[in-house]
Amino acid sequence: MLSVILGPEKRGTMAYTNTVTQEERTPSDESGVFFSPSSIVAIFNAATVTKEEKKIIQVRGVFRKVGTANYGGYYYDKLKDEASDNSITLLTSALMHNQLEDNKTIEFNGFISRKVEKDGKISIYINLIELLAQRVNKFSEEETKKIELLNKKVERGFKDLDAHIKNAIFHNKRISVKVIMGRSGIIDADIKRAMEEAVTLYDIEFYRISLASPTEITRTIQALDTQGADLLCIARGGGENLEIFENLAICEAIIETQTIIASAIGHAQDVSLFEKLADKKFITPTQFGNYLKEIYNNTLEEFEQSKAKLVHDISTQLTANYGKQVQNLTDQLKSNSELYEKTLAETRRSFEAQQQLLQNKLKGFEELSARTSLEKNNLHAMEIGTLKQQLQSLQEQQLQKDRLIQQAQRIAAEKQKGISIGWLVVAVIVGLAIGLMLAHR
Template sequence: MESENPVIISYSPAAVLNLFNNSISVNQIKRIVQLKGIYLQGKGNQYSGYFYDFFRDEASDAAITILVPPLIRNEMRPNKTVTVNGFVTRRVINSSGSIQIQLTVTDLVEQTQNKYNDDDLRKIELMQQKAVNGYRDVYSWLKEKIINEEPFKVGIIIGKTGIIDNDIKHQLRESIGFYDLNFHRINLISEEEIVTTLDRLNNENYGVIAVSRGGGDNLDIFNRFKIAEKAVTLRSLFITAIGHKDDVTLLQKVADKSFITPSELGQFFNDVFNHTVEELHNSKARLIESVKLQLSANYEKQIDNLNEKLKANEELRLSTAKSLELVYQEKLVMLNGQLASEQKLQSERIGLLNEQITDYKTQVTELSGRSSVNWTMLIIAVILGLIIGYLLKGN
């Protein structure tokens, strides 16, 4: 039985979008729902009796478009945490081939102060930006520099009267000869001076920049948005060691690596150096042993190959000699046969010649005999002629 060809239905892009739009069905579309978020105003243009504004999560970037009637919009304040009632709608966007989820506001339920103020939101956005850019692996970066013996500069920003440089140097111990440490003394309570110094060291191509200070309170300076923003944009790796265990500042949160005390920073540098050198020595030892084993294996393999070649050559030589011997014997037999044939032929030729000579001798003898008879007859004839002549004359 022949199968029928399926009918191909042709759709336009708009038809496909509307097909999926009509197929989406959730219970929340059929009833009023409550939505809570930070209210953000749109461009302020009204379409079909609604303003197109936004609701954003308090602690993330998730957002949804809301359609707000003018009367309710007048009561809503931007950047406030707002709770509204409404119903979920969908909007087909033909130009991008997408379906947008929206909320049409019907009631304003509550409007309260945000859980986070504007500065907090900016800090959250900055930490999100750092997360997107990525926290760089300081340990691996230092390890690579040590292995490749690539020089780099470490700029450590400390207070003008601080003595923590000695603490850091003391912890470095024998590794201090490797690190090119440069301490920069500034006023650590000046936002402008900190930002300027970070920017200068970054432009001077320091491999690592660290901000370090001793213990104590007064950490508000390290929560300043401007300083943290500059730290996020640094090309250099950024480290903090600002000496406080419980209160984690914004600057620490955006740093590639943080330490509680300056001594821990020095200890970290020393540990990275020693661990890397130890691993390098072990790796070299393993590499040398591996190379030895590999060379030994290669030499043994080469010797085996040479022995096999010698054996093959010897077998080839013997085989060749044997083959040559067989060829020689065959040729010798053939030559002997040819010689015997030549000798036989020669004997036959000699026999034939002998027979011919005998025949010739016989013929000569016969001829000789025939010649003697003729001469006798001739003589007898002559004598008879003389006698007859004489007789006739006498007569």
């Protein structure tokens, strides 16, 4: 997009930009001057021209008579490259326009002019002044179209069939191959025979059509391109009518496909336009079958070799890493040996100190236990002595009671013999008093 910057610092200057600052969005500069679209167009029209615009130059190209009306005495025709589809507007006078023949190569003297249109577009023109030569075009229109198709294919690039198949095999994907062949052809057997045991590794389908009909070939290519195949091959044996593969409609169809296109049309002498535009070219259908077998076998072999190499590389790397880690640990142990010995000695002394402390505590517990046992024994002995004394006292009391009872019995016996009851009472009271005194001792 062409933009004009009219800042207050550089009023009236022009530049190409995609951004406009806040200051540049100011409605007007300090002087209040505005530029209209017409004035901007005039500025570019009056700008410095190139050196080629200042002189007469010689021009060659293919004249295309497309001008149908006279504008101010001039026709706006086209001048086309001889070997490409590039073209430029050619301004011819009414007299010259009538002398020029369509699709012929012309050489003339002219000059370059340019014009900024009202919408801001810049148009470049070639003005024809003097016709020097007019001859039959070096390339016919069909040949020019073929050159254009080749240029278009080069611009878009050729698809890499080898890489595509190898990638599919690597991802364990079956490869879909669709082959277009003639209705009465037998090249399907040739292809399968050349593939040998590899035929079971592909999903290969054959489509029989009329290879003499450009319309049917084109329609089949376009239909199969939408089915997601990996490869689309047009194959036929040798023979006549190979010019069908120069057909522009067929060649345009294969350029527009997303599927990889291969050719195997059995004609080694002359290379057709179709073969030039195909992503992969095979001389015969048999060579195509051999290719499918060999690319598969070679890819598997490469894969196995790559896998073995990968295992070897990984093993080597792991061994190297392990050895490095072991060496690092050895170095660390060596550098830390003094610290290790010191830590071990401190740990041993701490253990011995704790062991001695525990032994001292155990000995104290044993001594305490021994003392406690002795005190308990002494206490038990004292209690036993007290109990013995109490027992002896009780025995003495019992003896005293027994004596009193005996005395009472004697008194009773004596009463029977005439002893006074008074003396009996006195004796009993005296006995009881003595018993109570003994009990309180």
